Amino acid sequence: DGLTPRAIAELDALGLGDYLDGRPRLDGLLLHGWGATKRVPWPSGRFPAYGSAVARTELDEEIRALAVSKGARMIQGAKAVDVTMTGDRIESVTLATASGTSSIRVRDVIVADGVKSGLGKSLGREWHRDTAYGTAARAYVPSTRADENWMGSHLELRGPDGNLLPGYGWVFPLGSAGGGLLNVGVGALATAKRPAHMQLRPILEFYANMVRDEWGIEGPPVRLTSALLPMGGAVTGVAGRNWMLIGDAAACVNPLNGEGIDYALETGRLAVELIGDTRADPDHTARWRDILVDHYGLAFSAARRLAGLLTVPQAVPTLGRPGIRSQRLMSMVVRVMGNLITPDDADLVARAWRGAGRVSTRIDARPPFS
Template identity: 80%
Template sequence: MPPPRIPQRAEVLVVGAGPGGSAAAAHAATAGHDVVLLDAATFPRDKTCGDGLTPRAVAELDHLGLGRFLDDRPRLDGLTLHGWGASQQIRWPSGRFPSFGSAVSRVELDEEIRALAVARGAHMVQGAKAVDVTMRDGRIADVVVDTAEGARTIAVRDVIVADGVRSGLGKALGREWHRDTAYGVAARAYVRSGRADDNWMGSHLELRGPDGALLPGYGWVFPLGGAGDNLLNVGVGALATAKRPAHMALRPVLEHYAHMVGEEWAIEGPPQRLTSALLPMGGAVSGVAGPNWMLIGDAAALVNPLNGEGIDYALEAGRLAVELLDDTARSPDHTTRWRDVLIGQYGLAFSAARRLAGLLTVPQAVPTLGRPGIRSAHLMSMVVRVMGNLITPDDADLVARAWRTAGRLSSQIDQRPPFR
């Protein structure tokens, strides 16, 4: 493969071609910006992820014009929740989002959105990593790109940083991840199944290790569909904080969980392609923006602290960032404006969710809350709505108001509020 052609300049440089970065590039190109989309990987490539799409993520794919992409994918009507000898089957709530979720492997999803961005006019650069910047008057003037042919620079007007969990470019710009609030550790694998056409996502709130010990996390299993013919995504996630780190080996926990659900889901053979990841959650980063740059997706810790879901937030933030770019002529400094957008969209929910997630890392908190909760369909419906990222600042019903009130109370005692 020939070395990537590095443009000398870009109006908008998007660093990272995951769902958030590629969505941002597609929206920016559609809006008429000169866009360069850059990623250190060569596509198609895999990414550690649960692969599930919430109704909120489905809505964002519709915004992009990719709704038909899901036509031959699983239509997941809701969650079947298990724990402490009880089960509840809860449909996704109806409202402003579609009434169904879906599932697509990250190999396929990321490639589809990336290809859309290119089709709309974004210039794609693969196999090149943004490693540093040069500044002029407090703004990024050039981004330094490491390639196989040596270092190159791209002169930029604006930069959208979507380079993932560790965010090397974000770190160079002052981004800092704070682990005093809840973060996640997760592993996923694929298994063959005779039940790969199911319309429900299985979720086990009572997660136990091979030794029977209760863990502060949950397990999931659901059909993958598409090119993942007869495959299920099976995974486990656990919560941790700096004070209470997750001391667990993920591989044996995932293998034990896959064995536990093996008969129910007609699993054939051991888990394959097992990968793991560490997840910043709930806006637990500072330095999310500067005069001409914004962080989105995992780089901005846009991950639900209660379930590790972040695809929907990444897609949404990519769209919102471009909307802010379109207003640059009036107010060209994004530093407080982007942080305020993130706080307004996610701050209250993230504060409440990560406080609850932190509580769930306390021994005995999970069975104390989970044992009575799993027996209430009404309560589980509220849990699914919160876990599915399906409450928005515009919702005015009782559950939404109560969740925002919890967020406001939590925010008042946060030592470090989200995105600060």
């Protein structure tokens, strides 16, 4: 539900900027941990200096309605479950409905079916868990502070037993237009070597109770959902001759905060631009992996390596305790975690982050999207 400034920029480009006028305008992050609190505004620069929060059911419906208004033909109550191939091209997509199955002949296919990506699997998509991945849960709670203009983030996440977890908790105020609710959630990092053996529901309920007074929570968490999140391009098989995976299906999720909406919007735009630019080329989507690597490869490699480090016991307090007491350092962290460094940025932080990405990519056993 949380929208970073980068996601706001993509919604503006779609023509949905006005839709957010009645939604919360979130100025930055209210960070907590190890006895300290910091208000860190979103950095100014290429992107808007604010974020927002909208329930995904509402945001997705608004995007769907916009697509239909622009001429898209929408089929609802159906799920794409399989493909028929002619050689190495998708000839048709099989849809499952309540009344049975049917097929649609296709020219190009953009696979955008989320973290599990059933259709992607049928095309050979494979998720590799040797690098960091996420496990997360969220719920909604009524609150007297739903119109707050900061995102809450607790970097010192503990379970009901008091043990420190390699993750963080969040609070996204959805505003009056969002029903006076907060999105309250917890997320933790894991790798194949250090899997996350956690019961998410009691951790989320414990966290919601922990922030109850601070955030004016007036009821128990409801509508709880959870998911495993492939992150940092940790998938192979993202494209073929006339198809490509985007968004969560392509593991375009930030390894440092689990955010994926901006990547979903961006990769959707980039995929359409690629098809439009190269329609006459029957192999145009073969370029898709290179485009993903060019846009996200360095940052994803560095971020998932850092995220993997955070799964090591005691790494979180070792880095977090001194870090949260520095306003400058926290501003740098928010800039990196919020995916707010662009290729045009030439300052020291941007150069250092890209340098870390280049070094990380060279030593990756499996670079992003490989």
